[in-house]
Amino acid sequence: MKQFSKVFKFEFLNIIRSKAFIFLTLLLFIGTTVVLFYPRFKGDSKAPSIGESEPTRLAIVDSSDKFGEFIKENMPDYEITLCKTADEANALLKEESVDGSVVITSPLTYTYSVNDMGLYDETANVISELLQFKYRETRLSEFGLTDSQIAEIQSAVAVPEYKIVGQDQSQSFLYTYILLFMLYMSVIAYGQMIAQSVATEKSSRAMELLITSAKPDSLIFGKVLGTGFAGLSQILVILLWALVCYRINAPFWENNFFIASIFDMPLSLIGYTAVFFVLGFLIYAFLYGALGSLASKMEDIGTLTTPLTFVMIIAFMVPIMSISTGKVDSAIMKVLSFIPFCSPMAMFARIAMSTVSPVHIAISIAILILSNIGIGYIAVLIYRMGILMYGKPPKFTQVLKQLKK
């Protein structure tokens, strides 16, 4: 225990004194400050937007002469040219004096030609909407309705009233996304750091002195927990700073739903964040430490840790895709919520964005704690064997064989 605390302290101080750590912390610090203070200096409460875009230029061919002017009136954001023939419009499109052309062939059919279809191209939707409007207006007047009756029907809109019993996913999406991403980044970054640090001790042969001075259990636990603690303190400091910045600038953020939603995170979720973050981090960190001990040179680390990094990427990608599509409670997410390497992200995403029974949460956490103990034990075994082994890194099957002994 005494040795453990010495190793823990040494590793912790090593990291927080390292240039990379200080630089990254400063960068995050500055980034958070700039983003959260931005509206105060911009002077209004709008979120920063990426410049004004130029209006879309559109050529419209309407042989019936019924729709052209109507569309032009109702699409003020567009720069509209009315053409006589389709050939004329095509020529304009070809020489790129317009971005797209619409050839209306009947009251409800038209061809929309465009050079490059944008990701958020709404043109066709708007045109369809307008043509449908015009069509209904014509038909309704044919049925003998008065203009005011028609106007009433056309302007009728159904207004929903939301009553959310569980979680509002639009509320919780952003902070869930951010927290998942933070866990992912810290496992990848600090996990690699642990693996490298173990491998450096081996390649510089400092290990020769370490193993004759301390127990391997103290060495790996001290390193994993010391590094993890450094990473957690960094995240905690940045989050607290972000909260302070937000509070100072709260009035300027009032109208920004997204940013405000991050800081309206329910308190219970902070508890879950801590539990899943710590357990999720440790289970990977133990294995990164163990894998680092199998490397004799720094170059070996990549090959050794790639499989684990892949597991991490899958454990990250599935929840991210699920929350992006809104299907947090899909069958695969439910299964992943109970699998140790995935549950820190999958279960956390479900707790944050839907309603999960407390029993399931308890089971998931219990499995994760037990797995942490198991993986910690296995990591010590691999580490003990690995640190005395030099030369080519062993194959996975060889490691298993050795462990059996």
Add this chain to the structure above:
Amino acid sequence: MKLSVNEIYKSFGEKNVLKGISFSAESGKALGILGRNGAGKTTLIRIIMQVFGADAGTVLLDGKPINTEKVHIGYLPEERGLYPKQKIMTQLLYFAELKGVDKKQAKATADKYFKELEIEQYKNVRLDTLSKGNQQKIQLIAALIANPDIIILDEPFSGFDPVNAGMLKNIVKELIKDGKMVLFSSHQMNYIEEFCDDIIILNGGKSVLDGSIKKIKRSYARNVLEIATQESEKSLSVLQNADLPFVNKAEIIEGTLTVTLKGEENKPELIKFAAENLPDMDGIYIKEPTLADIFIHYTEGSV
């Protein structure tokens, strides 16, 4: 204190590295552990230091199983290694603290050796800014910082120039004088002979020879004599022409006239003959085997 290693066996997988090694060492003395590369020296050292256990056999200190948490063992590994990017004093104190030594005490010990090794100016710089010889000195301090009772030095002189080697020699002599137990592994036989009263030679996982160097040398036949003379060539022809019945062979080895007798008992006859017949003779000495000769004799051909 008395360290006794009894019948140690150790194998890694199919490979039997140690096959029944026994020896003992005492405080205030240095024991030389010799063996060709791969003879199992490092494995033996690691077992003594409890890095891993032996398959069979015991390591006892004063009759009780050794406990590295109670008795400090200082170790200078053959594969030198410390943290290259760490400040020197920081890492030295870290290693001392890992062994459970008080920080202040460790600092005092370190300061003493920094002074003795004339590297006081490097206390707070990074290790990798030092020359190889100076890094070696830091490695030595790391071995001694816990003020250990048992000190294991594996090739301590490699990489040292003669001046630094002299400093190290003084420290080792001082340690022995202070009643420390020194286990000394080296391929530089002259250093072994200088410090060690006793040696053990490992070969093929067994100890093929152990005991005091003097006794071992005595045990060799004392029938080879070296004749010191300025006239080696002339003397050789005199001896050959005389065709003495008790002389097996007379030859010049590396410039020295060397005579092999039929038996030890023929020494007086040769001395008498030489005194009377050889021109300008300075003296006659028994040719003892060097430690290198003994080492080669016991380890040649197999590992």
